[in-house]
Amino acid sequence: MNVPLLDIQHLSVDFVTRKGTVRAIDDISLAVDKGETLGIVGESGSGKSVTSYAVMRILDRAGRIAGGKITYGGMPLHKAREKDMQDIRGREISMIFQNPRAALNPIRRIGQQVADVLIEHNQAIRSNAREKSIEMLKAVKIRDPEQRYSAYPFELSGGMCQRVVIAIALACRPRLLIADEPTTGLDVTTQKAVMDLIVELTREYNMSTVLITHDLGLAAAYCDRLVVMEKGKIIEANDSAELFHGPKQAYTRQLLQATPRRDSRVRDLLTPEARARAIALPEARNLGEPVLTVSNLCKQFGKPGAEGSHLAVEDLSFQIREGESLGLVGESGCGKSTTSAMIMRLLDNSSGKIEFLGEDIAPIPASKFASHPLRGKLQMVFQDPTDSLNPRWSAAQSIGDPIQRLTPKLGGKDREQRVIELAGLVGLPVHLLDRFPHQLSGGQKARVGIARAIALEPKLLILDEPTAALDVSVQAVVLNLLEDLKHRLGMSYLFISHDLNVVRLLCDRIMVMQNGVVVEEGDAGQLLDAPATDYTRTLLAAIPHPPETQGASAGETV
Amino acid sequence: MPPMLDKLRKVALRLLQAVPTVFGILVVCFLLTRALPGDPAAYFAGPMADAESIEEVRKSLGLDKPLPMQFVNYVGDLVQGDLGMAVSTGQPVISELARRLPASLELTLGALLVSFVIAVPLGVLAATRPNTWVDHICRFLVTAGVSLPIFFTGLALMYVFYYLLGWAPAPMGRLDMMYLPPETVTGFLTIDAIIAGEWEVLGAALAQLALPLITLALFTLAPIARMTRAAMLQTLGSDFVRTARAAGLSSRRVLITYAFRNALLPVVTTLGMVFSFLLGANVLVEKVFAWPGIGSFAVEALVVSDYAAVQGFVLSMAMLFVVLNLLIDVIYTLIDPRVGEAA
């Protein structure tokens, strides 16, 4: 057996906070072999990023290594001097980060930033740094590298910025690359391009990689071996395929279960115990009258023809019937959020009709719709549960607000009763009702937001990426809650998301949008199994697919 | 567009943006001249005037015309450099101000330079070593600096260094009576003395300058150090500094090329506010130290209700401030590539 390239033994990391010392990493051991790709997977707060910062010795001031050993190629990193670490970073071990745009110096030309690293590690001298830097930009497939050399980060897209970060990381041909959520926040097609680039280059340079991610699917698709972390501890470590086929620990099983895949149904995401208690979902769909009919909807930003003006939504028509769930899928900037804002009357449309319950609400200006009788029938669940709650209002006040505004006849007592009833409906323990948002967890905040949205028994609920900010296990619970509520209250959903796997779980029909236009529309199963357009096929192909688990329901293999 | 031309275009655009600001200043100054207590015509006619001569003055000053016309006349006069006569000295206000401006500028710019040279390194040190003695000193200076009434600091320094220790010369103007001022080139005594090679005079001028300059510098130190510290803390915690560290760049390079250059941007922005404080504080310091600048001129004019002089002072200070702000913005435009681009 070879000596591993990176060997972590019994590592512990402490953080000093106002409430005393907190152990972020608790006695973990792992190793990375030469040429291997290791995935570290966990939900927020699991300590997966802290592990990598400890290896690089770039923990912030409050954090310190409390015990254990980190050995890289025979060198003890845990007690290396800062001066030696500077030689190791970038040259032996490199790191790339989440949020590539912020990861680059905003007022320095990108080529110079690559050249800085080359010069620092004696891979170039001033006279040939530019040339070598351009070579590196070419290696990460940046077009026109000569011109892009002098570009500033704000002139590049997020995906391009991540390529520059990769160029900086790989410029000195290190032997180990640590990628910390490298594609979080990027579109799915960009994610695939960036991940493929990382794989191609690390293979070419014969490097080892550590991929840190919250996305099990992504980790499984790209890693040889996986380590699952929770609350600073390693729960399970195994080969990717084996881990997926036979997870040994309950937490791993739960995590695998909760990760949506091509063939899962919404109940499959729950733990077996929760699934056993869940209400049965009706098999057959019985759709009623149309609730919403949108025809020829357009939104133009800026004056037509003027510089900077563009058509965000172009000639959009669709229908949602009673009890139906329609998915609206597309990458960032495709116009899906604009569409939802127009239907919600938060934004005035340029032209077109929006017929809701038989009335055309498009001519009613956004600022006047607040007092319209249909306001309560058309509600929305927001993307970020934290952002969507007034920080100074208790949960009960937030839930009660629409009732107080739109059914003023209801007295204080009755309103209180209704709030408690709603809390029960969304599974929010009653004693949490007088808490403020910062005293609630992400999942609890999501429940408050949902309770507020259904307070007036809406006919149509728009779900704008309702689980994008949540951990996967919380997402599983929230998605099931939404599915239950739909059947209980007879609502229709317009589900907006970038994630096809999530949309499939809740939706009967799916529309795919690109550049303000619907490129494909159809029955959910059909559209995803046999896409008709290239764009949908590209989207589908970009989704990383984890291997099958035995625990999951049997479906066709990928 | 070639990069140099592009920069020039941005600078020109910024200069154009000053036009409405200058217009706003003119309107406010004009309104201030018309807001004199009682009837301006009666005021200018003097206490002995009868109704007829007041009317005459009203006509000759154009005060019988509608306000917009009066404004046009006012601006017309200004363009010709006519700020009225200073009652107290019998000289045109503009020449009084011009004569005294170098003294004020020498004091103000000197103080700014000194405080900048001390405050920026102090702020950087404090940010890189949080909760050490440097940080504590920085915090103390910052809080004390914004809390000290500047006229009180000046008097306290004067008591200690002039009355008790006798180190400083008597607080009477820019140069001790024993010395003849050097030949005027820039109007700044210290620089003129260097040009003339009169080292003794330079020493004497510096001795007079020291206390008022330190007083002003103590005051402006605080906002600059505070902003530098905060900006450095922010850039040091930013993602791109983490990237630079993870790429193994040396501490020096991370600190200077990556953190400090970015931190300088907000510091340059706050300089505008610092100038505003500085020009105001300058008035108080000049009064305390009997410094013969435009500030003490304005204070003397206030005492004898010489309105034309006071208003000329307000207008010229505002214009000076506009120029300084423009300078800051031009510097900013040159060092930040993002200015003027759509985000």
Next chain:
Amino acid sequence: MTSLSSSASQNLKGPPRTSYWQHLRHVASENPVTGLAFGLFALFVGMALFGPYLVPYDPLNTGVGPALQAPSAAHWFGTDHLGRDVFSRVVVATRLDLLISVSAVAISFVLGSIMGCFAGYFGGWTDRITGRLVDTIMAFPLFVLAMGIVAAAGNTVENIVYATAIINLPFYARMARAEVSIRRNAGFVQAARMSGNSELRVLFGHIFPNTLPPMMVQISLNMGWAILNAAGLSFIGLGVQPPSPEWGIMVAEGANFIISGEWWLVIFPGMALMLAVFTFNLIGDGLRDLVDPQRRT
């Protein structure tokens, strides 16, 4: 549905509750300086309210002792050139100094935040007008503008208040505008619109209360600055007229005697002034810690 609530209790447990008062106590105990600042604040308020009834001498009475006497048991802060008791004058001056700055800050806070709220929320012409007005005020060195206003409008205490209010206005307007416009399209604001709140109710019921914590910090820091400005104006002979006791004027009167060594005429009113400003600045910093969400863990 019960299934969901039970799973909530196992993996969706919220952090423990902490009340605002507990947090306040925590901040005060962790940072004794802030506690001291609140003590000083109480002292100044007490002096402003009860000072005139407690002082040993009438602050306006000349010749209560020999002129220009150094501090002694009879005259704690000494006497001035007219034989007035400096201690009594320093204490009694508190009321006038605080009154000027409190009224000035109150005016600028109310007007500035209303202007800023409308500008930040509605944008368009309200924003342009407010922006132009604020820019014009800020185009002047602020103390100089205050001098010009008082000189032109008349040398009275009310005009000092108005002038101080005008030069403070831009800070509140800009801050309110910034705080409102970052929240204008926040999720909770959209949700409030969707709950049937009118635009004005969204602005003043939902957004404005959330801007109050940073505004409180600004008010506190501004109070110190307002006191300094008012004292500076009276130091150069504007506003408050002798023989009224006021810190700025007392320092100005004492300034003539500093080069002959009668330090107490300047030091005591100057120290009182400094301490008052210091108190408000410390409270401001303490409040910043209190409301700063990053430090509130």
